[in-house]
Amino acid sequence: MTPPRGMRDLLPAEKEARESVLSAIRATYQARGFQEIETPALEELARLTSGQGGDNEKLVFKVQKRGEDFERALEAGEELADLGLRFDLTVPLTRYFASNNAKLPRVLKAIQIGPVWRAERPQKGRYRQFLQCDIDIIGDSTELAELELISASLAALDAIGLSGATIRINDRRLLTSTMAELGLQDHLDKALIAIDKLDKIGVDGVVAELTELVGQQASHAARGWLEAAPSAAMPEILAWTAQLGLLAQRLRFDPTLVRGMGYYTGAIFEIEHPEVAYSIGGGGRYDEMVGRWAGTDTPAVGISLGIERILDLIPASSATDNSLVLLVRDDASGALRSQAELIAQGWRVRLERQAKNTKAQLAELAAAGFSHFAFFQEGSQLDIKPLS
């Protein structure tokens, strides 16, 4: 009697905390001229498995063909699925931009808030359906786009009380040229996969993997680079970050930052918070993905926040002090009228049939977070009392 494996129900208090965080983030983005859009949860399976999504492509929940199409595919031994649940909001966004281009502003500044699905092995704090909150700017090739995304994301995190959040930054082009300097250019993908594990396996672990790829001599140079990484200064290719003014202090250049997705082409980001070891968001520039669907390349950059991980960092809010329970005995007509009047005065009013054991009922309502109660009796003045 549980939700499907790795998925979860939200209790009223959990849902309220989530919606309150989302409202604050949404308002911050909207104040900066971002506009919310929405795409369906399903996309063509072929689009979700076209090589853009890195390892996530292996984690797609596939939706079966229907009716005769299914029977035919089964008989012919062909692919039985034609649709898939999206594993991120970026692949659908690029498809959306290509689909709706003519009806969108030349530069689209999009907010997307929605669930994504990945058939990962369930772990603590990692779900098979989880919520992402993305902002993307499509159609601006200049660093103004990166600057806005960084500034808006930090403002959103500030708005929900996470002003300790910082951003690690790197550039894919820099990674590629460094790999070439280190003699790893013929093993680029594998070398990046090894470097991506630095947080988990440390410098020795990464060097061991690189040694297997290119031998001891070449990996020696990589060790020097890896050890110097924590103190590296902001490179020329990221000089634009200085335009962030004071906010630039919340950026840290990390030459070893990789990020897994195949589609990044320029700056990449990962958002961190001192209270947790994992990232709470990330993103980057992906100038070639829209072109996969639309034919012509369109510059694009985005930042995604992981809402579940952010909620873990935010203390639960306390009960509201304007929530009233109106206890009803028999006829409800007067109580419904009274409820409407109290709502007009600013109360939240829950009607409840008065139980035989009224004392236990009141104790339960107090525990549920209601602040006040009153007995409704036709013709009598309401006597509103605190539920202590």
Next chain:
Amino acid sequence: MTPPRGMRDLLPAEKEARESVLSAIRATYQARGFQEIETPALEELARLTSGQGGDNEKLVFKVQKRGEDFERALEAGEELADLGLRFDLTVPLTRYFASNNAKLPRVLKAIQIGPVWRAERPQKGRYRQFLQCDIDIIGDSTELAELELISASLAALDAIGLSGATIRINDRRLLTSTMAELGLQDHLDKALIAIDKLDKIGVDGVVAELTELVGQQASHAARGWLEAAPSAAMPEILAWTAQLGLLAQRLRFDPTLVRGMGYYTGAIFEIEHPEVAYSIGGGGRYDEMVGRWAGTDTPAVGISLGIERILDLIPASSATDNSLVLLVRDDASGALRSQAELIAQGWRVRLERQAKNTKAQLAELAAAGFSHFAFFQEGSQLDIKPLS
């Protein structure tokens, strides 16, 4: 380059209209003590096809098993899917209540707002992914639950400007006893399916179908009942509706109202609006469904609003008058600071790189609904002008 068949993207203005309607409905329900909850989009396939959902069970999008489970099922010729996308919010809610019972209030007053999926033949105005907005009361067997749902739904529709909405009401128990009186008790399901088509095929059409079932003589009695239906008075079993006071005038008893779902056990509702021929919402009492999962029956009643159909009735809102475009030339650092200051003053501020053809750019921004613009220049006072 489109979304999957029968599904749709929401453009910024469409999404804004939808969210604004949802906020108003949500606030109306929350003011009455309803609490928002959420369940995953996927449920166990067996639960979605257990005979509760009527015809909708045939329309489930099925999700394939993964990895070895899939290979094994394929080899053994077994069911290849283990999960399905929900076709309504009621079946998941009853599973939710059974799963989380211990952590929920004794009487749960739930709001659910979320997409559902049905693999129907796409038609104008009918989508394969669409949004439902439900309120349900679980744990109250008295008519207080029905009264609250009706009163809250009408208040929500009023809040979004649909005060012309009315509710057709009937009771499944009354339908059953009427069918017995008409000699149709041995063909109950088929008779109800025929009566459910009254709006489409008229009295003659329904009588023709009933004649096939039970012969001419019996169907003659049914004709009399069908013809008298529009002027039927509120019956004893629905006498509780008088407690709605003035709101009772927005209820109309319709003895021929069936509603398709298999799970209803008592009062049933369908919400209508004079401007459209189809219903914009509906619901009813389903006292036996929670018991299917939890073992013990738990009284429950709910009303669902169809958000797409409601949005069709609401005129598009006009542009806001506090939206400013700040045109940036080179360095963005000052513009980012200025943006933050203007937001603090209450503006929505979109940064935009100044185009070579500034005149065309301004015309485009005006068409997109922005109300004001200003050129940003470091060290100069901002000159905010209307974008006419």
